[in-house]
Amino acid sequence: xxxxxxxxxxxxxxxxxxxxxxxxxxxxxxxxxxxxxxxxxxxxxxxxxxxxxxxxxxxxxxxxxxxxxxxxxxxxxxxxxxxxxxxxxxxxxxxxxxxxxxxxxxxxxxxxxxxxxxxxxxxxxxxxxxxxxxxxxxxxxxxxxxxxxxxxxxxxxxxxxxxxxxxxxxxx
Amino acid sequence: xxxxxxxxxxxxxxxxxxxxxxxxxxxxxxxxxxxxxxxxxxxxxxxxxxxxxxxxxxxxxxxxxxxxxxxxxxxxxxxxxxxxxxxxxxxxxxxxxxxxxxxxxxxxxxxxxxxxxxxxxxxxxxxxxxxxxxxxxxxxxxxxxxxxxxxxxxxxxxxxxxxxxxxxxxxxxxxxxxxxxxxxxxxxxxxxxxxxxxxxxxxxxxxxxxxxxxxxxxxxxxxxxxxxxxxxxxxxxxxxxxxxxxxxxxxxxxxxxxxxxxxxxxxxxxxxxxxxxxxxxxxxxxxxxxxxxxxxxxxxxxxxxxxxxx
Numbered sequence: 001x002x003x004x005x006x007x008x009x010x011x012x013x014x015x016x017x018x019x020x021x022x023x024x025x026x027x028x029x030x031x032x033x034x035x036x037x038x039x040x041x042x043x044x045x046x047x048x049x050x051x052x053x054x055x056x057x058x059x060x061x062x063x064x065x066x067x068x069x070x071x072x073x074x075x076x077x078x079x080x081x082x083x084x085x086x087x088x089x090x091x092x093x094x095x096x097x098x099x100x101x102x103x104x105x106x107x108x109x110x111x112x113x114x115x116x117x118x119x120x121x122x123x124x125x126x127x128x129x130x131x132x133x134x135x136x137x138x139x140x141x142x143x144x145x146x147x148x149x150x151x152x153x154x155x156x157x158x159x160x161x162x163x164x165x166x167x168x169x170x171x172x
Numbered sequence: 173x174x175x176x177x178x179x180x181x182x183x184x185x186x187x188x189x190x191x192x193x194x195x196x197x198x199x200x201x202x203x204x205x206x207x208x209x210x211x212x213x214x215x216x217x218x219x220x221x222x223x224x225x226x227x228x229x230x231x232x233x234x235x236x237x238x239x240x241x242x243x244x245x246x247x248x249x250x251x252x253x254x255x256x257x258x259x260x261x262x263x264x265x266x267x268x269x270x271x272x273x274x275x276x277x278x279x280x281x282x283x284x285x286x287x288x289x290x291x292x293x294x295x296x297x298x299x300x301x302x303x304x305x306x307x308x309x310x311x312x313x314x315x316x317x318x319x320x321x322x323x324x325x326x327x328x329x330x331x332x333x334x335x336x337x338x339x340x341x342x343x344x345x346x347x348x349x350x351x352x353x354x355x356x357x358x359x360x361x362x363x364x365x366x367x368x369x370x371x372x373x374x375x376x377x378x379x380x381x382x383x384x385x386x387x388x389x390x391x392x393x394x395x396x397x398x399x400x401x402x403x404x405x406x407x408x409x410x411x412x413x414x415x416x417x418x419x420x421x422x423x424x425x426x427x428x429x430x431x432x433x434x435x436x437x438x439x440x441x442x443x444x445x446x447x448x449x450x451x452x453x454x455x456x457x458x459x460x461x462x463x464x465x466x467x468x469x470x471x472x473x474x475x476x477x478x479x480x481x482x
Binding site: 046050051052053054055056079082083085086087120121122123124126127 | 181182185246249250252253254255256257258260291368
């Protein structure tokens, strides 16, 4: 009886481990979607409200999930302090501090950092196009990893269960 | 305006440090002029000074802080809140209003498209005009512009830089706090000095401000939408401004306006405005003096040109 209970616990643990790894894989894509949402919101603030960046970023911070919200609030606070020299410096340092440790697909952050170098400059159309271009690059990266993510999800789920079974068989 | 922190914020960090070191009295600071590869010039207590590298005001050309391109670039980032796109319209007009109601005049390379100014690039000359709100400056004048407790249509006549906008602003505040619903069309953001729609100057509790809007269109919009008792505008002169003002007067609004000029007689010869004087649209003319302290009232006349004050 105890053996059976132990075996069940090992199999279930293996399964949970597999599901956990699979959910992390899915998060790579979900974070990409969240990043796109952030950029669309920013684009809307600029296109329809002509809102200056510190206010626009501060406003959308309240509409994002906790991790992205921390990043945006940090940027908005730094910009409003008038202590930093350029937008690009503020943006880059905050991406490095707040997003790199959190976002799993680091390559998606590269276009985001580059966007910081050109945004705020020239007219409204330029901002809209710059954000569109960043979204395109993030979408491209998402497209590249999509198949891999689906494959890995299935793999981790079945591997987790198989690993649990294997341990049980060996131990029995 | 006792606080200069808004102005210091928009200065490049190096200049900001020097200005803070200089310990100037905020009230006496009038203007800061920044030109590429030239010394920073500060107008303080009606005199012109250079900003020295030691953070002092000096009249000597030696050891003065010379502005670099990087500093100007940094300053534009601060002035525009890192967002030049949000100020396209203001750039086209050649100035930006910053927090605190201060005006930053800009000059540089202008881009033209289809014969019209598209924007300004390579901004290399800046002039910060420090806003000095003088609350209470209209107190001695306001009573002469009323009859049986009713505000009369007023035209403030003044040479440039003699305080007509400051006086108008305070008259608006007094009328508004006194119970009148005032509609202000602030074409150049000088009256209310709105920043993102919020008046930075005290314009009263019953005042609605149409900021950055051409006078003629703004007057029509306010009359239609906000039902003001009083319409206030700065620097009238164009035909369409006069037409819109006449329209609002026929709708029952009391007018308050300012105009560049020396006296009532001179204005009678000015097209459109002369007609308004002939038709006795204004009942009071406040004429500011060319000499003495800014804001000194030379005389107040009624619609017949009879002197009531001064």
